[in-house]
Amino acid sequence: MNLIFEESHKGHRCTEFPKIDLPVYQLKSKLRSAPAELPEVSECELIRHYTKASEYTFGVDSGFYPLGSCTMKYNPKVNEATASFAGFTDVHPLQPESTVQGCLEVMYELKENLKEITGMDEFGLQPSAGAHGEFTGMCLIKTYHESRNDLKRKKIIVPDSAHGTNPASAHMCGFDVISIPSVNGIVDLKELDAVLDDTTAGLMLTNPNTLGLYDSGILDITKKVHEAGGLCYYDGANLNAIMGISRPGDMGFDIVHLNLHKTFSTPHGGGGPGAGAVGCKEFLSSFLPAPIVEKYHDRYMLTVPEHSIGKVRTFHGNFSVLIRALTYLMILGREGVKETSMNAVLNANYLMSLLNDVYPSAYNAACMHEFVLSLEKMKQQTGVTALDIAKRMIDYEMHPPTMYFPMIVHEALMFEPTETESIDTLKHVSDVMHCIYEEARNSNPDLSQAPYTTEYSRPDEVSAARHTILKYEHH
Numbered sequence: 001m002n003l004i005f006e007e008s009h010k011g012h013r014c015t016e017f018p019k020i021d022l023p024v025y026q027l028k029s030k031l032r033s034a035p036a037e038l039p040e041v042s043e044c045e046l047i048r049h050y051t052k053a054s055e056y057t058f059g060v061d062s063g064f065y066p067l068g069s070c071t072m073k074y075n076p077k078v079n080e081a082t083a084s085f086a087g088f089t090d091v092h093p094l095q096p097e098s099t100v101q102g103c104l105e106v107m108y109e110l111k112e113n114l115k116e117i118t119g120m121d122e123f124g125l126q127p128s129a130g131a132h133g134e135f136t137g138m139c140l141i142k143t144y145h146e147s148r149n150d151l152k153r154k155k156i157i158v159p160d161s162a163h164g165t166n167p168a169s170a171h172m173c174g175f176d177v178i179s180i181p182s183v184n185g186i187v188d189l190k191e192l193d194a195v196l197d198d199t200t201a202g203l204m205l206t207n208p209n210t211l212g213l214y215d216s217g218i219l220d221i222t223k224k225v226h227e228a229g230g231l232c233y234y235d236g237a238n239l240n241a242i243m244g245i246s247r248p249g250d251m252g253f254d255i256v257h258l259n260l261h262k263t264f265s266t267p268h269g270g271g272g273p274g275a276g277a278v279g280c281k282e283f284l285s286s287f288l289p290a291p292i293v294e295k296y297h298d299r300y301m302l303t304v305p306e307h308s309i310g311k312v313r314t315f316h317g318n319f320s321v322l323i324r325a326l327t328y329l330m331i332l333g334r335e336g337v338k339e340t341s342m343n344a345v346l347n348a349n350y351l352m353s354l355l356n357d358v359y360p361s362a363y364n365a366a367c368m369h370e371f372v373l374s375l376e377k378m379k380q381q382t383g384v385t386a387l388d389i390a391k392r393m394i395d396y397e398m399h400p401p402t403m404y405f406p407m408i409v410h411e412a413l414m415f416e417p418t419e420t421e422s423i424d425t426l427k428h429v430s431d432v433m434h435c436i437y438e439e440a441r442n443s444n445p446d447l448s449q450a451p452y453t454t455e456y457s458r459p460d461e462v463s464a465a466r467h468t469i470l471k472y473e474h475h
């Protein structure tokens with residue numbers, strides 16, 4: 001496909017400005033020395049170009065998108081309508097609080113809802129993503145221990161099934177990351193005991209974990225960490241499985257981040273937009289990043305917690321994501337929130353059971369909102385890999401699932417269908433996956449060359465990531 005610059009034809013225009021009928025002043029000193037190099041295209045050419053470009057992309061509005069751990073659920077369009085109300089878009093973050101009471105109310109109501117859903121006592125809405133929330137949470141743990149002059153606590157314990165951002169966030173905050181092996185996909189208490197001591201600053205955990213398994217020993221885990229003097233951090237990126245049903249606060253966690261863009265529906269991917277709201281128990285709330293929205297009588301205001309770690313981004317967080325999250329919650333209501341999670345779990349278990357005759361799960365257990373298949377046996381028998389299967393799905397107009405993660409599973413494919421898919425879609429997915437299985441067995445077509453239907457088949461992803469070319473060069 002051409003760039004819009006390559007579509008340019010001299011003299012083509014979208015708009016003609018009316019002739020000037022006012023006196024003209026020449027701002028000579030401000031004039032460009034040469035005209036700007038802009039593409040010259042008609043409105044029709046412009047629209048066709050961008051429509052074609054949009055058809056090369058794939059999103060949740062185009063088709064099935066089971067990218068495990070990323071919760072690519074359908075995002076209701078009503079969220080976009082509320083997020084674009086002029087009262088929200090035409091404000092400036094430096095306006096006096098008295099003139100933006102409605103915006104502050106949105107933030108306050110959202111925070112109150114999140115407190116109830118997670119069992120936390122206070123929430124800050126500043127962080128821009130899940131990983132940013134994790135880093136903020138790590139800063140809270142560090143500041144808490146420092147405030148008690150308990151300076152030897154340098155260790156953060158992270159199970160080996162954790163999302164890669166967990167160890168990265170802890171490390172960035174200056175902690176030593178201690179990885180503990182999972183047994184049958186969940187935390188082994190003996191392994192935990194072996195690393196807990198008076199240098200433990202805390203534990204980072206997601207429940208259900210990235211294998212889609214709920215750790216029913218969670219109360220013992222958090223108790224042990226607390227007894228050792230550490231704090232418990234909950235990675236809430238998997239809240240889609242449990243919201244309205246069980247709460248991190250009741251599991252014994254002290255801090256939580258939520259991926260509002262995932263669980264509470266904002267179109268996301270490719271780096272944004274996101275919001276990684278961070279909640280905590282009362283004894284940590286004075287450390288939260290500033291500002292926090294408070295309500296005094298009928299007025300909303302922004303406050304700075306007494307021992308705040310400071311700001312973790314500019315202004316008040318990714319406000320338009322916050323509006324979408326509140327819209328989503330208000331439309332679902334208390335029962336709807338719970339039903340959403342129940343359907344997410346039901347859909348995942350249904351799809352898993354449809355696939356398991358030919359694609360075995362990594363762990364023989366009921367799953368939560370996502371499940372992980374292991375194609376190790378298939379690779380041994382046919383030479384076809386998880387990558388080949390994932391790539392072939394593109395030819396059937398489906399986004400591939402997450403591949404080769406969690407790293408403790410060989411030839412992993414991680415599916416998260418989400419609650420927004422219908423039973424018919426799930427049956428269709430199963431039919432396609434069975435068809436691909438037969439193709440793999442018969443080596444017809446050669447799946448190592450899939451996809452066959454895209455403009456580029458298998459770009460060199462490593463080179464693309466390591467040697468990025470960020471500007472267009474005409475060849």
Ligand SMILES: Cc1ncc(COP(=O)(O)O)c(C=O)c1O
Nearest residue numbers: 069070129130131163165235237
């Ligand atoms: C379990 C888990 N933790 C953390 C994150 C990081 O979230 P973000 O991509 O918003 O930084 C993700 C992202 O998908 C995740 O799945």
